[in-house]
Every structure is written in structure tokens, then in C-alpha cells.
Amino acid sequence: DPKIIQKPKYLVAVTGSEKILICEQYLGHNAMYWYRQSAKKPLEFMFSYSYQKLMDNQTASSRFQPQSSKKNHLDLQITALKPDDSATYFCASSQHSEQYFGPGTRLTVL
Amino acid sequence: SQLAEENPWALSVHEGESVTVNCSYKTSITALQWYRQKSGEGPAQLILIRSNEREKRNGRLRATLDTSSQSSSLSITATRCEDTAVYFCATDVWTGNYKYVFGAGTRLKVIA
Numbered sequence: 001d002p003k004i005i006q007k008p009k010y011l012v013a014v015t016g017s018e019k020i021l022i023c024e025q026y027l028g029h030n031a032m033y034w035y036r037q038s039a040k041k042p043l044e045f046m047f048s049y050s051y052q053k054l055m056d057n058q059t060a061s062s063r064f065q066p067q068s069s070k071k072n073h074l075d076l077q078i079t080a081l082k083p084d085d086s087a088t089y090f091c092a093s094s095q096h097s098e099q100y101f102g103p104g105t106r107l108t109v110l
Numbered sequence: 111s112q113l114a115e116e117n118p119w120a121l122s123v124h125e126g127e128s129v130t131v132n133c134s135y136k137t138s139i140t141a142l143q144w145y146r147q148k149s150g151e152g153p154a155q156l157i158l159i160r161s162n163e164r165e166k167r168n169g170r171l172r173a174t175l176d177t178s179s180q181s182s183s184l185s186i187t188a189t190r191c192e193d194t195a196v197y198f199c200a201t202d203v204w205t206g207n208y209k210y211v212f213g214a215g216t217r218l219k220v221i222a
Contacts, residue, residue: 004152033209043153043198043212048205055206090152097141097160097208099200101152 003027004102006091011107013081020067021076021105023091031055031094032074034066037104038087049074081109113137113211114201120217123189131216133182133199143210144173144184145198153198153212157184189220 007022025032034046048056052068065077078085086109091102114135123129135142141160145153157173159166159182166173172185182199196217200210 031208042214043200045209045211048209050206056209094208097202098155098158099143099208099210100155101145103152 002103004091004093004100006089006102006105008105009103011105013107013109015081015083015109017081018077018079019081019107021078021089021091021107023074023076023102025072025074025091025093025100025102027093027095027100028072029093029095029100030071032068032072033092033094033099034074034076035090035092035101036087037090043090047074047076078107083109085109114199114213116197116199116213116216118216119214120219122219122221124221125189125191127189128185128187129189129218130183130185131197131199131218133184133213135180135182135199135201137201137203137211139177139201140204141202141208142173142175142182143200143202144171144182145200145212146193146195147198147215148195156197186218191220191222194218194220 004025031050033048037043046059063079067075088104088106090104143158144156147153159175175182196215198215200212202208
């Protein structure tokens with residue numbers, strides 16, 4: 001059974017629209033994260049949450065907003081989408097220092 | 111500049127051969143993780159090695175850590191075609207949670 005679920009696997013959006021990327025983890029971890037991976041850059045840290053509280057934000061743009069409705073959920077809302085937002089977005093979770101990644105959502109913005 | 115960097119950028123070996131990927135990093139760490147990412151998948155953790163450890167093994171994988179030179183290596187013995195993937199090292203940074211800083215990866219191709 002998958003331990004970290006990300007939905008959808010693929011997402012196509014038009015410039016200017018808004019999308020929500022879903023992440024649920026069933027590892028019992030208290031910390032959750034979002035990372036972004038594009039063809040041009042290495043895997044890039046975006047946000048970390050602990051017990052549903054924001055701990056670190058390395059994303060300059062306020063267009064990216066994490067949302068944690070439950071301890072094991074951390075969704076990512078992206079508004080006013082731009083073509084440069086096209087990337088694969090990975091959710092991760094950890095307990096102590098071992099971090100595990102989900103399968104990713106590949107977002108394409110046209 | 112990257113806080114963690116793997117080298118070489120890419121390499122290929124024949125099945126059954128051994129291979130080593132190197133990592134250099136620039137920060138003080140409490141742990142370093144090696145990940146493997148196959149095409150279309152998320153990174154999968156291979157080995158976590160803590161700053162007080164010099165070597166860690168996981169089956170055919172062996173990781174070393176030298177904190178004095180800020181370097182690590184990942185060796186794979188008896189490679190298989192399914193080892194074909196991108197290999198990343200990632201160093202931890204504490205910001206209330208541990209977050210990991212990744213390098214650009216080494217692209218390994220294992221040829222049958």
C-alpha cells in the first residue's frame with residue numbers, strides 16, 4: 001500500500017488559473033514537506049510543516065500556499081499559475097531525520 | 111552554488127560491475143541521506159548516515175562519510191539493470207524540522 005499519496009499524478013492548467021495539489025501520508029509522521037523538481041533545477045525545498053504548523057518557507061511567491069486540514073494532510077494551493085510553475089511537485093514526510101517522498105504530481109502550465 | 115553536489119554528473123557501467131558516486135557538501139550536518147530516483151517516481155531513500163558514523167551498509171549499497179573533508183560516497187556492488195536511476199545526496203538543515211538540501215544528482219545507467 002502506498003504510504004504517501006499524491007493526487008493527481010498529472011495536472012494540466014492554463015496560465016492564470018488556480019490548482020490544488022493533494023498530499024496524504026500514512027506513515028504516522030508529524031512533519032510534512034513540499035519540494036519542487038523541474039528540468040532546470042535540482043530538487044528544491046519549498047515548505048515544511050510540523051504538527052500542522054509552518055516551520056520553514058523557502059518559496060518567495062505568496063502564490064504558493066500550503067494547507068493542512070489534518071495532521072496527515074498537506075495540500076498545496078497554487079494561484080495565478082505561470083508556465084514557469086511547470087514542474088513535478090513532491091510531498092514528503094519525516095519522523096526525526098529520515099525523510100520519505102511521495103510519487104509526485106507533474107504540473108504543466110500552458 | 112549548491113550546498114550538496116554529486117559527481118560525476120553521469121556514468122554508465124555493465125551489469126555486475128561496481129560503481130561509486132561521490133558527494134561533496136558545504137554545511138555542517140547531523141546526517142546525510144542518499145536517495146535514488148527512477149524515471150517517473152519520487153526519490154526513494156537508500157541510506158541515512160549520521161555525522162558520527164563513518165560507514166553504513168544496506169545490502170549491495172555502502173555509504174561512507176568523512177566530515178573533515180565534507181564528503182560522502184555511495185558504492186553499489188554487483189550492479190543490476192534496475193539500479194539505473196539518478197542518485198542524490200542530501201544534507202540536513204534544521205529549521206524547526208529537518209529539511210534536506212539536494213544536489214543535482216548522478217545519472218547512472220547500468221547496461222545489460
